[in-house]
Amino acid sequence: ERAKDAGKKERQLCKQREAAQLADQINIDLTYAVCFNLAHQYHRNKMYTEALNTYSQIVKNKQFSQSGRLRVNMGNIFFEQKKYPNAIKMYRMALDQIPNTAREIRFKIMRNIGNAFVRMGQYQDAMQSYETVMENAPDATTGFNLVVAYHALGDKEKMKKAFLKQLQIQTPEEVEAEEEAAAAGDDADTMHDGLRDELRKRQTKVNSFILVAAKLIAPSIDRTSGQYQGYDWVVEQLNAGGYTKLGNEMEMAKAIQYLSLKQFDRALEVLHGFERKEQHLKARASTNLSFLYFLEGNLTEAEKYAELAVQSDRYNARALVNRANCLYERGDFEGAKMACLEAVGVEADCVEAIYNLGLVNKRLGQLEDSLVAFKKLNTILPDNVEVMYQIANVYDHLENYRQAVKWFEILNSRIMHHDPGVLARLGCIHSKQEDEAKALHYYSESHRVYPVNMDVISWLGAFHVKSELYEKAMPYFDLASKIQPHEVKWQLMVASCYRRIGAYPLALAKYKEIHRSHPENVECLRYLVHICTDLGRKEEVHDYVVKLRKAERTAAQEPVTRVPQGNLNGPGSVPAPAPRPPVQEEGYEAPQKGPQKHVLATAQKKNEDDEWGNGMLGDDLLPGM
Numbered sequence: 001e002r003a004k005d006a007g008k009k010e011r012q013l014c015k016q017r018e019a020a021q022l023a024d025q026i027n028i029d030l031t032y033a034v035c036f037n038l039a040h041q042y043h044r045n046k047m048y049t050e051a052l053n054t055y056s057q058i059v060k061n062k063q064f065s066q067s068g069r070l071r072v073n074m075g076n077i078f079f080e081q082k083k084y085p086n087a088i089k090m091y092r093m094a095l096d097q098i099p100n101t102a103r104e105i106r107f108k109i110m111r112n113i114g115n116a117f118v119r120m121g122q123y124q125d126a127m128q129s130y131e132t133v134m135e136n137a138p139d140a141t142t143g144f145n146l147v148v149a150y151h152a153l154g155d156k157e158k159m160k161k162a163f164l165k166q167l168q169i170q171t172p173e174e175v176e177a178e179e180e181a182a183a184a185g186d187d188a189d190t191m192h193d194g195l196r197d198e199l200r201k202r203q204t205k206v207n208s209f210i211l212v213a214a215k216l217i218a219p220s221i222d223r224t225s226g227q228y229q230g231y232d233w234v235v236e237q238l239n240a241g242g243y244t245k246l247g248n249e250m251e252m253a254k255a256i257q258y259l260s261l262k263q264f265d266r267a268l269e270v271l272h273g274f275e276r277k278e279q280h281l282k283a284r285a286s287t288n289l290s291f292l293y294f295l296e297g298n299l300t301e302a303e304k305y306a307e308l309a310v311q312s313d314r315y316n317a318r319a320l321v322n323r324a325n326c327l328y329e330r331g332d333f334e335g336a337k338m339a340c341l342e343a344v345g346v347e348a349d350c351v352e353a354i355y356n357l358g359l360v361n362k363r364l365g366q367l368e369d370s371l372v373a374f375k376k377l378n379t380i381l382p383d384n385v386e387v388m389y390q391i392a393n394v395y396d397h398l399e400n401y402r403q404a405v406k407w408f409e410i411l412n413s414r415i416m417h418h419d420p421g422v423l424a425r426l427g428c429i430h431s432k433q434e435d436e437a438k439a440l441h442y443y444s445e446s447h448r449v450y451p452v453n454m455d456v457i458s459w460l461g462a463f464h465v466k467s468e469l470y471e472k473a474m475p476y477f478d479l480a481s482k483i484q485p486h487e488v489k490w491q492l493m494v495a496s497c498y499r500r501i502g503a504y505p506l507a508l509a510k511y512k513e514i515h516r517s518h519p520e521n522v523e524c525l526r527y528l529v530h531i532c533t534d535l536g537r538k539e540e541v542h543d544y545v546v547k548l549r550k551a552e553r554t555a556a557q558e559p560v561t562r563v564p565q566g567n568l569n570g571p572g573s574v575p576a577p578a579p580r581p582p583v584q585e586e587g588y589e590a591p592q593k594g595p596q597k598h599v600l601a602t603a604q605k606k607n608e609d610d611e612w613g614n615g616m617l618g619d620d621l622l623p624g625m
Contacts, residue, residue, distance in 0.1 A: 072109055075094065076112075290319070317350040370394050427440075
């Protein structure tokens with residue numbers, strides 16, 4: 001608004017001078033400055049159309065001799081609008097109007113042209129622009145962009161050459177060293193002046209460009225039989241160029257690369273090399289070595305390097321997490337908890353420490369403390385499904401079913417493909433609350449997503465038996481018999497459903513089929529005796545009675561074994577062992593789900609001779625859950 005007011009006042013001033021016949025005193029430079037300021041303010045406030053219109057009026061005015069370079073600003077606006085062809089056009093028009101003496105400005109414009117080509121995916125054209133800049137006025141940004149362009153084109157040799165050119169660029173640190181050599185007698189108070197701080201910032205930026213470029217090309221320039229020789233070449237060049245710290249970083253990156261490929265032996269070999277280097281590098285390597293040995297189950301070595309990392313740097317949160325996990329595996333849960341708390345005290349947003357703290361508290365039965373930890377982590381990672389699951393799971397253990405349902409439903413809505421384990425848990429919770437309609441809905445959805453979960457199948461079958469909908473129960477029991485063909489109880493349930501709906505011939509055929517595959521099964525023989533008696537088949541009754549008595553005598557001599565209880569975790573749920581220690585690039589573990597027991601409903605006795613309908617549906621007919 002102030003820029004607009006300045007424009008109005010400038011126009012009023014020009015009118016007054018013209019009215020006073022003082023037109024020769026009109027200040028063209030003032031008019032130019034006012035218009036340029038207005039266009040610049042439009043640009044800063046993202047009013048691109050108004051800014052472009054104002055810049056166009058300036059460049060078309062022949063009185064403004066230096067207005068041609070403002071096309072660079074117009075190109076920048078088009079670049080921000082992602083109109084890259086228009087931006088390139090404006091940059092090239094600006095190049096035509098800028099004299100060759102302004103070399104620095106010309107090469108900056110050419111760098112902008114290269115950036116626009118990169119955004120358009122035209123890496124060959126971008127490469128030409130960057131090469132021209134690097135040959136005449138090399139800088140760190142252009143050198144990095146040239147490496148990226150060669151990487152996109154897949155040219156390994158040119159990647160190497162561009163990286164070497166990037167290392168040869170004179171850095172602010174070298175300029176600073178030259179100035180210090182020339183002024184060795186300066187006062188010590190100037191060591192922390194503003195100029196020196198600015199040089200440090202620039203040096204940090206240059207180092208960042210070099211490190212990112214090195215990590216980009218190292219895996220690509222030389223890969224032989226699974227070994228990344230490119231890392232060795234990059235480290236050699238960095239050390240030769242005086243970038244020893246960056247060389248150490250690349251050694252660590254090489255170890256992480258082997259870790260990601262699960263080539264643990266090679267990662268160990270690289271990390272062991274840091275034991276002879278500086279203390280802080282040794283501490284970082286010890287953290288990753290502890291992680292590696294933990295993955296391999298070598299707790300002794302894992303503890304050794306975790307302690308070494310902590311001794312080297314007491315405030316290394318990840319080293320403390322490694323120590324906590326070793327203690328957890330040793331069964332020292334209180335010690336693991338204290339180590340996790342110490343890690344959180346060192347780094348308040350260390351997600352691995354907070355997550356593992358929640359797991360340890362849950363293992364100790366301190367569910368309220370576990371909930372606090374997971375809720376804190378949820379504020380840091382609001383979209384993380386593992387954390388949501390843990391919150392829901394803890395609420396379930398606390399028997400706060402309302403909150404458990406809330407969090408499980410949130411979790412279910414975040415997963416694109418519905419997780420059958422989460423759906424089964426929702427069904428289980430609603431079943432505990434005796435809301436059978438919702439329990440049926442969630443169990444049915446879980447079965448639709450993952451139709452071979454035996455716990456869900458058995459619940460659905462039992463529910464339909466309880467509701468006396470035997471026709472609907474039969475498909476579930478039949479599916480269970482196909483999944484577990486050696487479990488005779490599922491086939492017995494199918495046959496019993498046939499009897500309950502009055503399909504005695506089908507029931508008899510099913511029992512005979514079961515008897516052929518399980519001739520010693522007492523329950524099957526009993527039902528064969530009953531059904532043959534009802535159908536008046538006396539000869540078959542006699543044969544089956546003899547077989548039944550023989551089977552009962554045999555069964556009386558053998559110990560009775562019960563079917564083990566199942567659980568409702570569901571195969572879609574992601575299980576997790578003990579919490580794992582992180583490395584620099586590693587995340588944290590998926591949740592641990594505990595087994596949930598559920599008592600099956602009972603079915604009312606309909607016929608006096610139907611033994612499986614009496615009271616609780618036991619293990620002889622339906623599995624426990």
